[in-house]
Amino acid sequence: MSWKDFFIMSDNMTAQDAKEYMDKHEQGSYTLLDVRQPGEYEHNHIPGSKLIPLPQLLDRIDELDPEKPVITY
Amino acid sequence: MGGRSRAAVQLLNAKGFKTYNLKGGIKSWKDPSAQGPEDMGLFLIKGDETPSEIIILSYGLEEGLRRLYSELAKDSKDQTLLKLFNKLAGIEEKHKKKLFSLYLSAEKSQVDQETFENKIVLDFMEGGFTVKEFLEKYQPVMKTENDVINVAMMLEAQALDLYVRYAEKSREQAVKDVLLGLADEEKSHLNSLANLLDKKTGK
Numbered sequence: 368m369s370w371k372d373f374f375i376m377s378d379n380m381t382a383q384d385a386k387e388y389m390d391k392h393e394q395g396s397y398t399l400l401d402v403r404q405p406g407e408y409e410h411n412h413i414p415g416s417k418l419i420p421l422p423q424l425l426d427r428i429d430e431l432d433p434e435k436p437v438i439t440y
Numbered sequence: 441m442g443g444r445s446r447a448a449v450q451l452l453n454a455k456g457f458k459t460y461n462l463k464g465g466i467k468s469w470k471d472p473s474a475q476g477p478e479d480m481g482l483f484l485i486k487g488d489e490t491p492s493e494i495i496i497l498s499y500g501l502e503e504g505l506r507r508l509y510s511e512l513a514k515d516s517k518d519q520t521l522l523k524l525f526n527k528l529a530g531i532e533e534k535h536k537k538k539l540f541s542l543y544l545s546a547e548k549s550q551v552d553q554e555t556f557e558n559k560i561v562l563d564f565m566e567g568g569f570t571v572k573e574f575l576e577k578y579q580p581v582m583k584t585e586n587d588v589i590n591v592a593m594m595l596e597a598q599a600l601d602l603y604v605r606y607a608e609k610s611r612e613q614a615v616k617d618v619l620l621g622l623a624d625e626e627k628s629h630l631n632s633l634a635n636l637l638d639k640k641t642g643k
Contacts, residue, residue: 378449380460382468390631394604394623395616401466402448411473413466414597414630415604415623418478421444424451433457439445440462440469 385438389415398431400439413440472593472630474601491546491615494606498619499539500561501599506532508595511575512588521585524636528592528629535622542618586640593633600626 380388388397394415401412402421412418419427431437445461452459466473509529516522540553551560582588603623607616 378460379463381463382470385460385462385469386471390627393620394600394627395607395620400448402444403466405478409475409477411466411475412601413469414472414474414601416474416601417605417608421448424448428452428455431452431457433455436458436460437452438460438462439448439452440465 380438388438396435398435398437400431400437402439416440471634472597474597476598491610491612492543494610494615494619495539495543495546496561498603498606498622499536499543499557501602502532502535502539502622503557503561505595505599506536508575509592512592516585516588518585520636520639521588524632525592528632531625531629535625538618538622542615546612546615586637589633589637589640593630593637596626596630596633600630 389399399413399416401408401416401418402424403418404420405418408416408418417430419430445465449459449461462468506529509525509532513522513525513529516525536557537553540556543549543556544551578591582591600623603619603626607619607623610616610619
């Protein structure tokens with residue numbers, strides 16, 4: 368991590384893009400990641416999302432496959 | 441709201457992941473969402489059960505969906521809807537067959553599908569809601585065909601969600617593959633239902 372990392376523009380996907388991406392790609396070839404809190408996830412989440420609340424992300428990073436693209440919200 | 445996921449993107453990119461941020465977060469998501477805590481439907485999934493147990497649960501879920509579609513087909517006056525429900529019920533039946541043969545190879549057993557369904561699955565699913573109870577609960581909100589499609593979409597979204605999470609918990613590649621394959625098919629069901637809804641609402 369360097370200070371430059373803070374200026375990297377993240378790739379955004381609109382909901383429409385994300386939906387098209389998910390329809391084109393097989394389940395299991397990408398990770399859909401919800402970084403909100405369990406209560407928010409419980410209320411509603413995108414089907415097939417994995418929940419890792421942001422505060423736990425670094426501790427639980429080994430639960431994610433680095434080979435697969437991640438779409439996060 | 442966007443702050444958290446942007447932070448996640450940065451953390452993950454720094455670790456070498458290819459990450460996208462969903463613009464507008466879940467609020468911008470217009471397709472059906474799933475409800476329930478992270479472990480919902482995973483109450484029996486601790487990650488240490490046999491592949492057979494995961495297969496049995498999935499089979500129960502498919503049978504639930506199949507019964508629901510059959511029931512809905514009975515009540516449908518609209519030909520397009522009737523056709524779609526019958527088709528979906530037929531696909532869930534195929535899914536059951538797929539899961540059953542997976543069960544046979546996992547268990548190396550000689551049971552026939554009827555016995556499997558009536559004994560093994562029902563015993564295991566004891567205490568789950570029945571389709572009848574479900575319909576009673578949702579009847580009040582299923583007044584129009586669009587409502588019915590909405591409820592079906594909600595269930596498909598939940599099924600898709602569960603399969604992806606079961607697949608993640610499962611340690612057996614063969615089980616993972618079948619579950620993800622089923623998830624893909626439920627995803628396409630969701631799209632057929634959405635298209636029908638678009639047609640009906642004249643989008």
